[in-house]
Amino acid sequence: xxxxxxxxxxxxxxxxxxxxxxxxxxxxxxxxxxxxxxxxxxxxxxxxxxxxxxxxxxxxxxxxxxxxxxxxxxxxxxxxxxxxxxxxxxxxxxxxxxxxxxxxxxxxxxxx
Amino acid sequence: xxxxxxxxxxxxxxxxxxxxxxxxxxxxxxxxxxxxxxxxxxxxxxxxxxxxxxxxxxxxxxxxxxxxxxxxxxxxxxxxxxxxxxxxxxxxxxxxxxxxxxxxxxxxxxxxxx
Numbered sequence: 001x002x003x004x005x006x007x008x009x010x011x012x013x014x015x016x017x018x019x020x021x022x023x024x025x026x027x028x029x030x031x032x033x034x035x036x037x038x039x040x041x042x043x044x045x046x047x048x049x050x051x052x053x054x055x056x057x058x059x060x061x062x063x064x065x066x067x068x069x070x071x072x073x074x075x076x077x078x079x080x081x082x083x084x085x086x087x088x089x090x091x092x093x094x095x096x097x098x099x100x101x102x103x104x105x106x107x108x109x110x111x112x
Numbered sequence: 113x114x115x116x117x118x119x120x121x122x123x124x125x126x127x128x129x130x131x132x133x134x135x136x137x138x139x140x141x142x143x144x145x146x147x148x149x150x151x152x153x154x155x156x157x158x159x160x161x162x163x164x165x166x167x168x169x170x171x172x173x174x175x176x177x178x179x180x181x182x183x184x185x186x187x188x189x190x191x192x193x194x195x196x197x198x199x200x201x202x203x204x205x206x207x208x209x210x211x212x213x214x215x216x217x218x219x220x221x222x223x224x225x226x
Contacts, residue, residue: 004155033212042219043202048212055211090155097212100146103155 004104018079025093032074118217133188135203
């Protein structure tokens with residue numbers, strides 16, 4: 001069974017731009033969660049989607065948004081990028097959001 | 113609110129020695145507990161999980177962890193460390209009251225001496 005895939009793996013953007021990251025969960029998994037990982041703040045929960053609905057949200061500004069499609073694939077979008085948005089963005093999938101999560105390799109975003 | 117504390121930022125052990133990584137959690141209901149490992153530039157790999165039942169759980173790569181409710185702990189152990197175990201280890205807590213959200217500790221970096 002294929003694992004969680006994330007594209008692209010690396011991104012370089014400048015302040016003020018926007019970015020879209022993509023995540024394909026493990027087949028059969030309907031829950032997709034997004035996390036931000038930085039050296040200073042560690043792993044922080046952004047949001048979770050299940051059946052195309054956002055069920056849970058962390059403490060991030062509205063510039064961070066996401067969506068989920070009918071095939072469970074998910075995208076997250078960050079608008080008006082700031083230097084502090086530079087991070088490893090990790091996607092995790094699980095069967096229903098209450099099981100163990102399986103993580104993708106992450107997207108490394110650098111904001112210049 | 114849920115939280116996880118990993119008291120040791122960095123641990124160094126000799127190859128072949130035993131290992132114990134500490135984890136304390138706070139969760140208002142029955143916790144689901146996890147240990148993950150992360151190599152540089154990689155995603156997180158699940159080592160083991162605890163939902164209920166037997167408090168000693170076995171995982172991959174020879175790791176085990178013991179859930180102690182009275183101490184709010186879920187320590188990770190391995191009897192004999194291999195050089196390939198060098199990585200960062202994260203303890204996490206979730207549960208049935210917080211969809212899709214795990215709260216992670218700050219991680220423990222393991223260095224293995226030859």
